[in-house]
Amino acid sequence: MNARSMTVAQMVSTFLEPDAPVQVRAFDGSQFGSSDAPLHLEVKSSRAMYYIAENPNDLGLARAYLQGDLDSPELLPGNPYDVFHKLVALKDYMKKPSKADIAHIAAAVFSHGIHVPDPPEIEGPSLFTRLREGIRPHTRRGDAATVSYHYDQSNDFYRLFLGSSMTYTCAVFDKPDAPLEDAQWHKLNMVLDKMNLKDGDRLLDIGCGWGSMEIAAARRGIHVIGVTLAEEQVEWGQEWIRREGFQDLAEIRLMDYRDVPESNFDGICSIGMMEHVGFKQYPAYFHEMMDKLRPGGILLNHQITRTNSHDGKRAGGFIDRYIFPDGELASPAEIEMTIQDNGFEVITQENLRQHYALTLKHWTENLQDNWETARKMVGEPKARLWGLYMAASRFNFELNTIQIHQFQCIKPNPATGTITYPLRPWWER
Structure with missing residues (x-):
């Protein structure tokens, strides 16, 4: 085969059996598969091929999708979840290409010139670039930069899919069809219950987000300090506290948790923040929590985990560039060992994997329902990004790839x- 004349469809046929349940239509007029296939993919531009050739992984595919160079009529606006199921079904039809096949494909792509197209404008810098700029992972400067990158977007945009609770963490559902708002407030109250906090107690909330925990705690008469490194969250949370009239009970600070001067808290919660800490920093993190709690005080640590200890800690290229720069996940066993090695007694460990899948189902459906508003608010690539990220996360929680x-x-x-605590659980799950 002449490499220069190789079509996109011929490239696809190198990786997929002829009866694979997908049709691929390409910008060069070529076509792979049957029109009655359950999945249709459209390669709309040669730029998609260069993205994938440069990064034949999740990063290359994501770039092509965010730019609109790779698309599907089956994709729901803001919610590509159903397409993931159809893509996974292709695994049974995969072929292993030979080295000669790979060489032919590379020759075909680069016969038109070696191009390195610019990544989407919304893409963040690589780890190498961050290091060159002096932003080292899991330092104070690095943490501030990466947290701001993810959360200092648009509060109004986040509200489109988070809902009125503005809670960007896993909800807890009494039943599968429970409303998202009910499930989020149930989660917040469950956390307070697990810490055994009462009227007049003092709580430190690390990575407080937009302030929903501060509101939930203040409603119980608990004095709460929330800290975050995202300026827009502080602005939103402080205004929420003022509207509720809780200024005497609740406070949100733009502050690194390590700089909180107070100590002897009755409870500390960290909900969805540990993903930013970095595995090697876990001992120092839990030591900090130990120093800030009173004897008999309870820490409630809530974080996404790897399913096992054998997987690598760092996220892939897509997550690192677009979602959580320097994000790392560990297994529950590794986390519990670190907690205990720092002097804590672990009372319970609870896996909420199914609840996060349900939470993400609500978020993607909310984004889908508000798609036109989202697209106009932040632009199509960024709106696509959040739909892609949340749908993929839901899919991985369902598959038990993450917990x-x-x-x-x-x-x-x-x-x-x-x-030091009641003999039996004192909270409702």
């Missing part, structure tokens, strides 16, 4: 001996 765990941990109180 989410709550660790309920107590700081031992030597003065009270073994009886």
Whole structure:
């Protein structure tokens, strides 16, 4: 075969059996598969081929999709979840190309010139670029930069899919069809219950987001300090506290948790923040929590986890460039070991994987329902990005590729001996 005359359809046929349940139509007029296939993919531009040739992984595919160079009529606006199922079905029809096949494809692509197209404008810098600019992973400067990158978007945009609770973490559902708002407030109250907090107690909320925990705690008469590194979250949360009239109970600060001067808290919660900490920093993180809690105080640590300890900690290229730069995940066993090695007693560990899949189902459907508003607000590529990220996350939670765990941990109180908390669980799941 003449490499220069190789079509996109011929390239696809190198990787897929002829009866694969997909049709691919390409900009060069070529076509692979049957028109009655359950999945139709459109390669609209040669730029897609260069993206995929440069990064034949999730990053290359994501770039092509975000730019509109790779699309499908089956894709729902803001919610590509159903397409993921159809793509996974192609695994059974995959062929392993030979080295000669790969060489033919590369020759065909680059026979038109070696191009490195610019990535989408919304793409963040690579790890190499961040290091060159002095932004080292999991340092104070690095944490501030990466948290701001993800959260300092548009509060109004986040509200389109998070809903009125503005809670960007896993909800807890009493039943599968429970409303998202009910499930989010249930989660917040469950966390407060697990910490055994009462009227007048003091709570530190690390990575407080837009302030929903501060509102939930203040409604119980709990004094709460929330800290975040995202300026737009602080602005939203402080205004929410003022509207509710909780200024005497609740406070949100633009502050690194390591700089909080207060200590002797009755409870500390960290909900969806540990993904930013970095695995090597876990011991220092839990040591900090130990120092800030009173004896007998409870830490509730809630974070996304790897399913096992054998997988690598760092996220792939797509997540690192677009979602959580420097994000790392560990297994529940590794986390619990670190917690205990720093002196905590783990009371319970709860896996909420199914609940996060349901949460993401609601978020993607909300984005789909508000698609036109989202697209006009932040532009089509960024709106596509959030739909892609949330749908892929839902899919991976359902597949048990990732999980989410709550660790309920107590700081031992030597003065009270073994009886430091009730004999049986005192909260409703």
